[in-house]
Amino acid sequence: MHPAAPRAGRQGSDFARLYARIDEAGLMRRRPGYYALRLTLVGLAFxxxxxxxxALGExxxxxxxxxxxGLVFGQLALAAHDLAHRQVFSRRGPSEAGGRIVGNLGIGMSYGWWMNKHTRHHANPNHExxxxxxxxxxxxxxQDQARAAKGLPRFVGRHQAALFFPLLTLEGLNLHVSSVRALREPHMKRRGLEGLLLFTHLGAYLAALFLVLPPGMAFAFLFLHQAVFGVYLGSIFAPNHKGMPTLTGDDRPDFLRRQVLTSRNVRGGRLTDFMLGGLNHQIEHHLFPSMPSPHLRRARVIVRxxxxxxxxxxxxTGxxxxxxxxxxxLREVGAPIRG
Incomplete structure (x- = not known):
């Protein structure tokens, strides 16, 4: 989960000096008490x-x-994110175990699939x-992607700004489908364990819905639950990089600039930190992915x-x-399709 180390030389030393300030402020230290309380509260909400x-039944x-x-599943996904980044535990074993329990078993999202995807994102954010x-x-x-788009992406791309939030209602289901499909991918480690936990979640989830509720009510519950989950996650992650500069080809600035220039922070108070899982401090998170999320607010002042x-x-911005x-x-990049 840790991005590639910054390049040596003058540009690398820019990040080294920043890291020294962050480390001197004690912001890389683990926060076991915070995470024990946070995971307990999310577990109790679940x-x-x-x-x-x-208890309600039909x-x-x-x-x-x-x-x-739906909101609780979003908070569980944020907890899995912090576990994967080793913000909770410094060692790989407990981090992976926690990530699979919360991700695969808790919400039906593959830890291994997401880890592979998210690691590549952190190494090269917004690189096409x-x-x-x-x-x-x-x-x-x-706009280059828009010009090359065909079929459904071309149709959606024409109106994608208006369709973005409605499409997020399907993102929860998409995460489950992508997780199951990823079990066949060669990069997947511990695929047996990943599959066992995923299908245990999916089996228990669907059995609960269709044994307790009549079919129509069960489908309504499933759609609303997954829709809220998808919109919540999308509302957290979309502001982080969308609309920021994109990179192509050999356009790769040094580590510090690559992370800062492609990321956007969202201002707000403690409630914003809670609802967005600290990812509103996206610049600091990308620079220091293993920094515990409660330290990101203090790191923001130093980094800025x-x-x-x-x-x-x-x-x-807000x-x-x-x-x-x-x-x-989204509206601007779809312009070539609209003509």
Whole structure:
């Protein structure tokens, strides 16, 4: 999960000096008490949601439970993210075990699939050939991708800004499907364990829905639960890089500039930190991916001031404005399709 080390020489020393300031402030130290409390609270919310589900039985109030569990699944995904980055444990073994329990078993998202994808994203954020998060799929992320789009991506790309949030309602289901499909990929490690935990989750989840609820209500619960989960995650991750500069070919600045210039921070208070899992401090997270998330707010001041010293652009905005910038980017890159 750790991105490639910054290059040696003057540019590398820029990051080395920043790291020294961060380390001197004690911001790389683990926070076991914080994570023990956070994981306990999220676990209790998960248990409370499913307890309410079984207690209610056949009732349309289950849709409120579905919405609540959609948010809880989002918080579990954020916890799995921190585990994968070794923010919780310094050693690989406990981090992987925790990530698979929370990810595969807890929410039905493959730890191994996500780890492979996210590691490549961290190494080359917003690079069109190297970052899997900006490769064309249903959506296109650059005008060159738009010109080359065919079929469904071309149709969607014409209106992708308007369709972005509606499409996020399917992102939860997409994560499950991608996780199962990834079991056949050669990079997948411990595929037997990954598959066992994934199918245990999916089997228990679907059995609970269709044994407790009549079919129509079960499908309504499933759709709303996964829709809230997908929109919540998408609303967290979309502001991080969408609409920021993209890179192509050999265009790879040094580590410090590569991470800062392609990332966007979202301003806000402690509630924003909680709801976005600290990823609103995206610049600091990309520079120091193993930094515990409660330290990112303090690191922001150091990083912002250091970037000002070096004349490096540091982009920060409010949450709604960050969504607006991402949607404006989607509309602009779809222009070649609209003609």
């Amino acid at each position: 248990a409370a949601g499913w307890t309410a589900f079984f 009732s349309w109030w289950q849709l409120a439970v579905a919405g609540f569990l 050939e190297l970052d899997p998060d900006v490769r064309p799929d249903i959506l296109v992320w650059s 001031d250091y970037c000002a010293e070096l004349g490096i652009g540091y982009h920060e 949450l709604v404005t960050s969504w607006r910038e991402a949607l404006r980017h």
